[in-house]
Amino acid sequence: MKIDFKHNQSAHCENGVVSNLLKHxxxxxxxxxVFGIGSGLFFVYIPFLKVNYAPVxxxxxxxxxxxxxxxxxxxxxxxxxxxxxxxxxxxxLDAELKNxxxxxxxxxxxxxxxxxxxxRFHFNAHNMVVYGKNDDTYLISDPVMEKVTTLTExxxxxxxxxxxxxxxxxxxxxxxxxxxxxxxxxxxxxxxKSTCRDMLAPIPIVGVKGIRKVARLIRKWxxxxxxxxxxxxxxxIVRMQEEIGTxxxxxxxxxxxxxxxxxxxxxxxxxxxxxxxxxxxxxxWRDFALDASRIYKNRSSxxxxxxxxxxxxxxxxxxEENFFKKxxxxx
Amino acid sequence: MRKKDVPQDKSNLESASFKELCYALxxxxxxVTANSSGWDPKTIALNNAIQEINERIEKAKTRVLNHQTSPxxxxxxxxxxxxxxxxxxxxxxxxxxxxxxxxxxxxxxSTKILNKYATVFDISIAQLxxxxxxx
Numbered sequence: 191m192k193i194d195f196k197h198n199q200s201a202h203c204e205n206g207v208v209s210n211l212l213k214h215x216x217x218x219x220x221x222x223x224v225f226g227i228g229s230g231l232f233f234v235y236i237p238f239l240k241v242n243y244a245p246v247x248x249x250x251x252x253x254x255x256x257x258x259x260x261x262x263x264x265x266x267x268x269x270x271x272x273x274x275x276x277x278x279x280x281x282x283l284d285a286e287l288k289n290x291x292x293x294x295x296x297x298x299x300x301x302x303x304x305x306x307x308x309x310r311f312h313f314n315a316h317n318m319v320v321y322g323k324n325d326d327t328y329l330i331s332d333p334v335m336e337k338v339t340t341l342t343e344x345x346x347x348x349x350x351x352x353x354x355x356x357x358x359x360x361x362x363x364x365x366x367x368x369x370x371x372x373x374x375x376x377x378x379x380x381x382x383k384s385t386c387r388d389m390l391a392p393i394p395i396v397g398v399k400g401i402r403k404v405a406r407l408i409r410k411w412x413x414x415x416x417x418x419x420x421x422x423x424x425x426x427i428v429r430m431q432e433e434i435g436t437x438x439x440x441x442x443x444x445x446x447x448x449x450x451x452x453x454x455x456x457x458x459x460x461x462x463x464x465x466x467x468x469x470x471x472x473x474x475w476r477d478f479a480l481d482a483s484r485i486y487k488n489r490s491s492x493x494x495x496x497x498x499x500x501x502x503x504x505x506x507x508x509x510e511e512n513f514f515k516k517x518x519x520x521x
Numbered sequence: 522m523r524k525k526d527v528p529q530d531k532s533n534l535e536s537a538s539f540k541e542l543c544y545a546l547x548x549x550x551x552x553v554t555a556n557s558s559g560w561d562p563k564t565i566a567l568n569n570a571i572q573e574i575n576e577r578i579e580k581a582k583t584r585v586l587n588h589q590t591s592p593x594x595x596x597x598x599x600x601x602x603x604x605x606x607x608x609x610x611x612x613x614x615x616x617x618x619x620x621x622x623x624x625x626x627x628x629x630x631s632t633k634i635l636n637k638y639a640t641v642f643d644i645s646i647a648q649l650x651x652x653x654x655x656x
Contacts, residue, residue: 199554201542222544222552242570243603300601308533308571312606336539336556354606422573425566432563443522443544447552469546473522483562486569 192322195292197331197338201437201444204256205230206333207294207317211365212266214292217372226448227263227374227381228256231441232388235395235404242311244426247404249440251388253315253356254296257363259384263377267367272359276347279360283320286364292321292331296361298352304332304339314356320346334435378452379521386518389510398511405503412496420496421486428479439472446472460520464513471509478502522546524555532559533567574601585652591627592652593618596642610641 195214198221200206205224212219225231229251236246250256261268273279286293298314299305322329326343341349350360389397404427411420431440446469453461478499485495524545534540540556547553581595597607608615620626621634632646639649648654 199542199556201544201554243573304537306533306537308536308567311601334541353609354602357609421569425569428563428566429570432560433567437542437544438522438557443552446546447544450552465552466550469522476522479562483565487565 191287192324192329193287193290193292195319195321195331198333199336200333202230202250202435202441203317203333204253204315205444207319208257208260210319210331210333211292211294215365215368217368219372220447220451222444222448223374223451224260225256225441225444226385226452227377228258228260229381229384229388230256231385231445233397233400233440235400237395242426244423247427247430249431249436259381260377261365263380264372264374265369266365266372268363269366271362273362274359276351276360279350279362280343280347283362284323286362287320287323291364292319293362293364294319295346295350296358296363297346297349298354298358299349300352301345301348302332303341303345304335312352312354314352314354314358374455378456382452382517382521386514389514390518398507398514401503401507401510405500405507408496408500408503424482424496424499425486428482431475432479439475442468442472442475456521458520464517464520467513467516471506471513474502474506474509478506524548524553527555527557528560529557530559530561530564532561532564534559574598582652588624590622591624592649593627593638594622595652596638596644596649600642607641611637613637 196210198206198210198213200209200221202221202225205221205228208224208228209219209221212224232249232251234246234248234251236248239246257268260266271279271282273282283293283295295318296314297316297318298312299316300310300312302310302316318333319331320328321331321338327340328343328346330339330341330346332339350358352358391397391399393399394403408420408424411423415423432438437444446465449461449465449468453459453465481495481499481502485499522543522545524547527543527545535558540558543555543557544552545555578595578598581590581598584590585592585595593607597604600607602610604615604618608618611618621630621638635646635649639646642649
């Protein structure tokens with residue numbers, strides 16, 4: 191069986207699944223809109239949490255949070271299921287498909303056979319839509335892929351029950367109830383306010399202050415950790431910032447697209463100006479990644495190289511502080 | 522980022538023949554989506570990370586062959602895991618998994634425990650006991 195489901199590619203999996211499920215239900219909400227209303231733009235440095243042997247630096251909030259805020263702010267009811275038993279999880283999924291209901295699934299990336307090997311890490315908060323089943327093969331719409339794909343029963347079972355941090359436990363979800371009219375204006379304002387609050391938070395590891403903190407650390411890394419580790423850490427930042435999912439520049443360009451859309455909906459030209467401004471800041475993040483890559487490409491110790499990228503981050507932090515203050519006032 | 526500047530560098534995405542989606546400004550200053558085949562700075566970052574993992578695997582292999590650690594550690598590295606991830610896959614405490622790295626402890630493990638590891642790594646018990654065996 192195959193549900194008539196339209197696959198749209200997106201930059202980020204969580205926004206993409208939400209946007210595609212909503213479009214399926216007749217609500218034309220773009221990926222940037224989901225991202226903006228769900229307050230997806232973020233920055234946090236978590237020194238005590240290590241991923242891939244480097245401290246976590248994230249440009250987004252906790253997995254699932256964007257969707258949660260988005261649905262709450264638009265008063266959309268979403269049904270979530272988690273399972274202990276793999277067999278029961280499959281039966282529940284098959285029942286939904288039989289009801290002509292495409293569902294979102296949270297899965298682990300490591301065993302996703304259609305991903306290039308190099309991208310298969312133990313990351314458990316990937317999202318996809320299942321929109322049908324032929325014999326023992328599921329039809330999959332993975333929003334980061336250009337085209338739809340498939341997974342066998344066994345393969346899907348494996349990724350739904352991946353283990354480790356954020357283990358999906360068969361997590362399945364779909365919207366069940368929409369309000370009569372989606373009140374975008376209110377939701378957009380709430381989303382923007384919450385992002386400004388996060389980015390300007392008086393917490394040393396969050397938002398603008400977090401960026402400054404990381405800049406200070408980068409200066410110390412080559413001396414404190416040695417070149418090899420310093421380069422590994424620096425590479426990790428660039429990967430979190432640019433790897434599949436962020437749409438480039440640590441989500442700043444998606445946010446620019448959101449502000450552009452928001453300026454039309456709210457009839458507020460100021461937001462369009464700010465959309466350009468965050469785009470320029472996104473370009474600075476790209477410059478930072480480019481300079482950082484020059485350092486770890488040569489695997490050499492250029493101490494002034496680290497200083498230079500750290501200086502860039504400080505400039506970015508200053509610009510973002512200014513930007514989010516203006517954004518807060520604009521709405 | 523302008524649409525014309527969306528990078529089209531060679532990358533690891535090529536092997537799966539897909540391009541990722543980016544957001545960029547077009548000539549009229551409006552946001553549009555554009556596909557990118559990859560960008561060198563991040564390809565280098567990814568390749569460095571993979572090289573790092575390969576070095577870890579090689580190191581673990583040498584240590585297994587020198588009887589300094591058990592094959593469990595080698596297979597853990599091979600599957601890009603760390604102790605926490607492996608522990609949650611086999612359903613044991615981290616300290617227990619860590620203990621199984623000791624060759625003397627590993628030698629005495631029951632078939633039941635060995636089976637747990639073999640299932641997670643998708644290999645036979647013979648392969649688990651001898652990392653150079655291919656059956």
